[in-house]
Amino acid sequence: MEAQIVAWLQRLVQIPSVNPSHVGPSAQTVGESALVTFMARVFQDLDADEIIYDPVLPKRDNLYAIWHGSDPSVALLDVHLDTVGVESMSIDPFGGEYRDGRVWGRGAVDTKASLAVALAVIEAHQRTGKPLTQTIMIACTVDEEELGSGAITLAAWLRNRRMRPTSMIVAEPTECRPVIGHTGLVRLWLHTHGVAAHTSQPHHGVNAIAAMVPLIQSYNAEHARLQTTAPAALGHGTLTVSLIDGGRGMNIVPDACRIGIDRRVVDGESVDEVTAHLLTLAAVATNGAATHTFVTSAEAFYQDPHDPWIQSLCAFHDTSVATAPYGTNAFAYGDIPHCCVVYGPGSIAQAHTEDEWVAGTELVRAAAWYRHWWQLSTMDAL
Numbered sequence: 001m002e003a004q005i006v007a008w009l010q011r012l013v014q015i016p017s018v019n020p021s022h023v024g025p026s027a028q029t030v031g032e033s034a035l036v037t038f039m040a041r042v043f044q045d046l047d048a049d050e051i052i053y054d055p056v057l058p059k060r061d062n063l064y065a066i067w068h069g070s071d072p073s074v075a076l077l078d079v080h081l082d083t084v085g086v087e088s089m090s091i092d093p094f095g096g097e098y099r100d101g102r103v104w105g106r107g108a109v110d111t112k113a114s115l116a117v118a119l120a121v122i123e124a125h126q127r128t129g130k131p132l133t134q135t136i137m138i139a140c141t142v143d144e145e146e147l148g149s150g151a152i153t154l155a156a157w158l159r160n161r162r163m164r165p166t167s168m169i170v171a172e173p174t175e176c177r178p179v180i181g182h183t184g185l186v187r188l189w190l191h192t193h194g195v196a197a198h199t200s201q202p203h204h205g206v207n208a209i210a211a212m213v214p215l216i217q218s219y220n221a222e223h224a225r226l227q228t229t230a231p232a233a234l235g236h237g238t239l240t241v242s243l244i245d246g247g248r249g250m251n252i253v254p255d256a257c258r259i260g261i262d263r264r265v266v267d268g269e270s271v272d273e274v275t276a277h278l279l280t281l282a283a284v285a286t287n288g289a290a291t292h293t294f295v296t297s298a299e300a301f302y303q304d305p306h307d308p309w310i311q312s313l314c315a316f317h318d319t320s321v322a323t324a325p326y327g328t329n330a331f332a333y334g335d336i337p338h339c340c341v342v343y344g345p346g347s348i349a350q351a352h353t354e355d356e357w358v359a360g361t362e363l364v365r366a367a368a369w370y371r372h373w374w375q376l377s378t379m380d381a382l
């Protein structure tokens, strides 16, 4: 099996798919479209019952492949196609070299490894000519490494189609451990407004920086308050005033000031409620004078670890559940799937590095789980 997975992974690594916001001179092509074109052909060769292009951004479509099974359960794999940039790499990013039991190159571990595993497992099964029990869907998503807009588009597509996957994996390198949670976030700019004047006559102006001071104090107090609440499964929310700018010159009363804030959201919180609370605090601290600009938000991801499917995954690999210090596409899916974990071969420690690689042994381990998850006979293994 390892040889088949490695062969798939080498082909995938050899097709550049650098996220456009990470593209530099060495990226060769911009974005995921070359890989989407390749994958559509692969899914056709693997006799997918449905192949669907789902537009996300200009020239950037998600691509879904569905193989229908005989029972109503649906197993869904979300695997992002984009990678981070390649400018600082010390190896050939698109060589896909197999050396020392590892496949090397950009995306080798994050996260083309999971796609290669899925393709090798499906290919082996299709050769048997046996029918599928579950419906299997592979969703190749774009833009994970920047805004997660591919995940948001997939979530909308699932809702539209009223498809509720029985089990879902969001592919990321987790060393084959089920990751059941990570924090979400709310990011905002808050603005205070003043009137410029010469600093020799500051009483003619209104100081926007001074107006910001009580708001910063209020947000610091909110962070402290969050640490005193009962911890959620993911711990405590946090609030950081992380950026500030304002003022035009040493001799001018500042007419504008803004702060950027980053609020980490835990399970049990909703980004809408958190955002509303942050804006209420701003209104109170500035007597209603502050305005805001929304930057981004993402719900926390948290899955009950007692779910039988997660327990079976833990038992299969003789491991336990984990939480992640980083965010993933899982933020977008909420209660659409019955059960969802982040899972994949290889370690996040090798992701985004100058010499990214994944071990062949990890690929084989993940392939064994995929066969079990998709209820394919172990006789399908080559």
Ligand SMILES: [Zn+2]
Pocket: 080, 110, 111, 144, 171, 172, 173
């Ligand atoms: Zn990734």
